[in-house]
Amino acid sequence: MEKTLLIVKPDGVVRGLIGEVISRVERKGLKIVALKMMKLSKEKAEELYSVHKGKPFFQELIEHITSAPIVAMILEGENAIQIVRNMIGATDPSKANPGTIRGDYALTITKNVVHAADSKENAEREIKVIFGTEKPIEYKRTDENWLY
Ligand SMILES: Nc1ncnc2c1ncn2[C@@H]1O[C@H](COP(=O)(O)OP(=O)(O)OP(=O)(O)O)[C@@H](O)[C@H]1O
Ligand SMILES: [Mg+2]
Numbered sequence: 001m002e003k004t005l006l007i008v009k010p011d012g013v014v015r016g017l018i019g020e021v022i023s024r025v026e027r028k029g030l031k032i033v034a035l036k037m038m039k040l041s042k043e044k045a046e047e048l049y050s051v052h053k054g055k056p057f058f059q060e061l062i063e064h065i066t067s068a069p070i071v072a073m074i075l076e077g078e079n080a081i082q083i084v085r086n087m088i089g090a091t092d093p094s095k096a097n098p099g100t101i102r103g104d105y106a107l108t109i110t111k112n113v114v115h116a117a118d119s120k121e122n123a124e125r126e127i128k129v130i131f132g133t134e135k136p137i138e139y140k141r142t143d144e145n146w147l148y
């Protein structure tokens with residue numbers, strides 16, 4: 001089953017939005033197979049956002065993501081990557097639709113509450129950065145027969 005990485009960024013954690021984000025993915029039917037709160041080091045943050053190295057907002061992005069704890073989770077489900085991208089909404093909250101996490105809870109592009117992997121390749125890479133060799137936990141949701 002497809003896996004993706006979703007992170008509640010420091011602004012989301014500090015603003016008390018961890019439960020809101022988790023609640024949405026749970027209700028959607030996605031399965032949480034790993035969950036972790038951590039404070040990212042500068043090195044890990046730069047690894048996570050390596051694709052943005054050299055961009056004008058890189059420094060600000062790294063400063064923000066390391067400023068307070070994050071909550072990272074691996075989510076499993078059919079088409080999980082695209083589904084979670086749809087649920088978080090556009091990068092810039094001023095363009096994110098209501099009903100999406102960023103559309104409902106964010107005002108600015110740096111403090112946009114969540115991060116989600118945008119491709120299979122990035123999901124695998126980012127999961128390694130955050131969870132290392134830790135393995136996702138296998139279990140059944142009671143509603144699986146009603147989701148698939
Ligand atoms: N033009 C910009 N100015 C300032 N910050 C930006 C800009 N573009 C992106 N960012 C920040 O960098 C993060 C990563 O940018 P990216 O283009 O990958 O957007 P995204 O894929 O929607 O977001 P994320 O990777 O966090 O899920 C964004 O979430 C945002 O916080
Ligand atoms: Mg991205």
